[in-house]
Amino acid sequence: MTTGRTTELRYNPRELDKKWQDRWAADGLYRVRDDDPRPKWYELTMYPYPSGDLHIGHWYAMSPSDAHARVRRMQGYNVLHPMGFDAFGLPAENAAIKRGIHPFTWTMDNIANMKRQLRSMGAVYDWDREVNTCLPDYYRWNQWLFLQLYKAGLAYRALAPVNWCPSDQTVLAREQVQDGKCERCDTPVVQRDLEQWFFRITRYADELLDFSGLLDWPERIKLLQANWIGRSEGVEISFDIAALGLEEQEVRTFTTRIDTIYGVTFLVLAPEHPLVSRITTPAQRRAVASYVDATLRETEIERQSTEKEKTGVFTGAYAVNRLNGERVPIFIADYVLRSYGTGAVMGVPAHDERDFIFAKKYGLPINVVVAPPNWDGGELKEAYLGEGVQVNSGPFNGMSSAQGMGAIAGHIERQGWGKRTVSYRIRDWLISRQRYWGTPIPIIYCDHCGVVPVPEADLPVLLPEDAQFKPTGESPLRYHQGFFNTTCPQCHRSARRETDTMDTFVDSSWYFLRYPNATYEVGPFDPAAMRFWNPVDQYTGGAEHAVMHLLYARFFTKALRDIGLLDFGEPFLRLFNQGIILGEDHDKMSKSRGNVVAPDEYVEALGADVVRIYLMFLGPWDQGGPWSTAGINGMARWVNRVWDLALREYGVGATHASPLPDAAATRNLVRLTHKTIRRVEGDLDRFRFNTALAALMELSNALGDDWEARNVDAAAWDAAVDALLVLLAPCAPHITEELWERRGRPYSIHQQPLPAWDDALAADEEITLVVQVNGRVRDRLTVPADITEADARAAALASPRVQALLGGKPPRHVVYVPGRLVNVVG
RNA sequence: GCCGGGGUGGCGAAAUGGCAGACGCAGCGGACUUAAAAUCCGCUUCCCCCAAAAGGAGUGUGGGUUCAAGUCCCUCCCCCGGCACCA
CATH class of the missing domain: 3.10.20.590 (Ubiquitin-like (UB roll))
Structure with a gap:
């Protein structure tokens, strides 16, 4: 035991926890019914990846959400608070490669262990509704939903430059690339062109920016999503390259600063831009080719570094700015991205920092067209980004740049040189993974019929069990003849199966729809049961999923609604993000720092309740904070005090009755009881567990004083103790149940309503x-x-x-x- | 660089513009005990003071609004998170 000195409890926590967990399970106390007449409340916490061990971070995420679900139960709601496992994913496959254990075996063993640990928490999970995404009865519906998206034109296959992790041997979604490195293994990511499957999330960009259907989400998460989507309004403006005598007559660029169009002194194309090879003049061919090569060899880190000096190469070609007839040189440079806008930009060095640096370096003219305030007509020392008066802008001179913006855009549209448009930073969601342990994409490639979806009747496309895991990490599916070779469902000739599997974020994009009907066999969800519970009333989880899981799930919900499978567009009405639990040294917990806290040891020594309430007490839930071994011992001491208080015999006929209750002291206790009920219920409702527990401590301290003084009325004493137990029950379900029973109250405390308070009795005199x-x-x-x-x-x-x-x-x-x-x- | 969140005793923290530090931890003193642990009681922001009373200072920095500022406004510094050549 590494917990140091530990407070001795009044009871045996192992036996007490087990006694009540067994009793609740035997009685089906937490079994949820769909025909319950009370209002429903769907409270969900993000399901865990089955790594095999429930660590303290899981406890920090799950026990407060369980307490909140219990509060809703006691407030009279019919509450669904389910649990499941995000069971597909790379660690299982790595275990298979390293240790020769099949991913299925590894995953299911881990799940068995984690379920045991989860049960030790004493949560209200109804295990009859467990969802496990790696089982065919779940992932077949992934495949079915994929086919519906495919039919709706929301799933498509394309050759695209993708982020490839050479170590994990798979492509990554852009969200999974952190600082140019693989989020999972820190290997620098490289660019490759591959045929990949995408979901058309960009079609929903504008709707995803509309958060009006949400009841209560953190502003921060909405902002993160809005930034990720990155909507910018601008103008697509073409430049004339007819003089080059190519099939293409123009180069299209995107700008948010059309007011600066008269200041264009060059154009820049992304090195991968399809026009590059065609416009390059023979004299520049070698230089351009070697620059393009160098760019493709760069890792994402190198390419994206803003510190890197701006480089580029002249193509030898020129384009004409249609507004003023000027001929400007066309460059290529790696700071221009193929995947944003049109992959080409107009260079306005006077009014853009990057263009300014580029122009200085290559000796290009810098023409001011938006005059800064008090501008003397001289040279600029740096790009001027602000608003001003249009100058050197032909017919638009004298307008404010804000007016110029509209006037020039209008002029361009009338001339047919371009149009107002919107660009987004977000890209379509790349869902292909070159891995075994995921949902097979239900597609067949036939030499005669092309891309053929697997007929729904043939689902699920099962993962073959006898896969061979190669040390290189290559997907076994490509080498599994029985899986790979198949027949075309249309022409029945031999064909090949798609060997890529789906990103696991597909699984989590709709799992909340499955819980209400986890064993439904005729579809992904029973429309009635699914609709009875959904959308989720309260979702809780870590903020790290702001732009991945949460955005994907919102997209899925909207897409399924448009397909006609759902009648709502937001999956999670309220969202709360808990913080992160840190090590005792205030650092992030990690094995290498040696500051990892193992909850099982504490549960063993002090019981689930002490661990639960300590985690809730250590600070505001959304802020997280450091673990403290001394702190949890303090909680154990308080639990002992509550134990003693609850079992004291106070009152008529008891040994410790007050001979003459003092009216003022009694009134004080009644007042404090009602104040505490009011405070605690308000705090619990808003996830403020730390202050709720502090209020209960104050009540227990007052009861201790009253016991010493023996001066309060017995009825007031009993009412205060009962209120203390019922208010504590959502946070500490085991000991409150035990004390409730020992006090002769009717089973179960978890079926009691939260006590009501009376503002008149709570009022100070x-x-x-x-x-x-x-x-x-x-x-x-x-x-x-x-x-x-x-x-x-x-x-x-x-x-x-x-x-x-x-x-x-x-x-x-x-x-x-x-x-x-x-x-x-x- | 931009966008969030944060900075309050030795530590975790509390505080609808109205008594800063509730509650807990740690520490100190006392009771109980042969003794220790556990438990219970008391003290515990800093300065001045033998001590107390009474003062004074105090919520990252500097300014402002207000009868009154941890809380509102402005400046700057530091920590955490996100985004980052997005045209």
Whole structure:
């Protein structure tokens, strides 16, 4: 045990946890029914990858969400709070390569272990509704949904430059590339051209920017998604290259600064731009070819580095700016990206930082067309990006650049040289993975019929069990003759199967639709059950999924709605992101730092409840924070105090009755009880577990004092203790159930409603009136809560401390804040 | 560089513009004990002071608004996260 000194509990936590977990399971206490008349509440937490071990981060994500789901139960909702496994993915395959264990075996063993660990948490999960994405009865519906998207034109195959991880031997989605490296193994990613499957998420870019269908999402996540989608309005403007005598008469560029069109002194194409080879003059051929080669060899890190000096090569060709008839040279440069806009940009060095640097380096003219304020007509030291007055802009001179923007765009559209358009940063979602352990893409390639979808009746396309895992990491599917060779469903001649599998984010894009009907066999979901529970009322999980899982799931929901499978467009109405639990040294937990906390040890020693409430108490849930071994021992001590309090026999006939209950003390306890109920329910509702638990501690401290003083009425004592247990029950389900039983209350505490509070009983009779002189606290007076303003002012002025400070002079001004303070301004 | 979030005692933290530091941890003192652990009680932001009272200072920095600012506005610094040649 690495937990150091550990508080001894009043009870055996292992036995107590097991007793109640077994009893709840036997009674089906958490079995969820679809025919329950109470309002439904679907509370979901992001399902885990079955790595094999439930670590403290899982506990930090899952036990508070379980507590919140329990709060909703106690508030009278019919609550679905399911759990499952994101079971496809690369680690299983790596285990197969390294240790010769089949991914299926590895994954299912891990799931078995994690389910045991998850059960130890004592959550309300209804395991009858478990979802496991690596089983054919789940992934067949991945395939079915793929076919529906394909039919709708939302899934397509294209040759595209992709991010390839040489170590994992697969392509990556752009979201999975971090700083030019593979998110998983840190290998520098290289560019390759491959035939890949895509989902047309870009068709939904504008709708994904519309968050109006959401009830409560963190602003931060919406902003992250908006930035990722990266919508920018601009103008597509073509330049005339008819003089080159090619089939193409023009080069199209995209700009957000059409007001600077008269300042164009060059054009730049991406090195991969299809026109490059055709426009290049014989004299420049060699230079251009070697530059293009060098660019393709670059890794993403090199290409994307902003520190790198701007480089480029002249193609020898010129284009004409149609607005002023000027002839400008065409360059290629690797800072222009093929995949954004049109893959070509107009160079306006006076008004764009990159173009400015490029022009300086290659000696290109810098023509000011938007005059900065107080511009003297001289040379610019740096690009001027702001607004100004149009100059050197032909008929648009004298307009503000804002006016110029509209006027020039209108002129271009009338002339047919271009049009106003919108560009997005987001690209279509690349879902092909050259891996075994994923959902096979249900497509067949036939020499006669071309790309043929697998007929729905033939689903699922099963992963072959007898796959050979190569040390190179290449997908076994390509070498599995029985899988690879098939017959065309249309012409019945021999054909080949697609060997790529789907990104696992496809699985998680609709798993929430499956929980309500996890065993449904005629479709991905039973429309009635799915619709009864969906959309998810409250989703919780880490913010790292802001632009991947959450965006993909929103896209899927909208796409399935348009196909006619759903009648709603947002999957998750409310979202809460928990923070990250750090090591005791305040660093991110990692094996290499040796600061990883294993929850099982603490659950074993202190029970699930202590681990749960400690994690909830350590700070605001959305901020995360450092683990503290001393801190969790403090929680164990408090649990002991609650245990003692709850079992004390206080009252009529008991050994520790008050001979003569004190009316004032009793009123104080009743008041505190009602205040605590009000506070705790408000806090729990808004995921503020730390302050909810602090309020319960205050109540338990007060009960301790009352026990010592023996001065409160027995009924008030019992009501306070019962309220304490019921309010604590969502956070600490096991010990509250035990204490509830020992106190002779009816099973189960988890079927009790949250107690109601009475504002009248919670109201203070006396308040502390703070008396300030010139804004500084100089006295505190205890006065009746309903004191009149006149009395409060008089009492404050009568204070000897105030009198002394005023020195006999009348105050200039007195501020009164009802129920709080009087500020005497002298 | 741009966009978020954050900076409060020895530590984790609390605080509708109205008593800064609730609650917990650690520490110190006391009770109980042959002793220790556990438990219980008390103290615990800093400065001045033998001590207390009474003062004074104090929520990253500097300024502002206000009778009153941790909270609102402006400047700058630092930490964390995201994006980053997106034309």
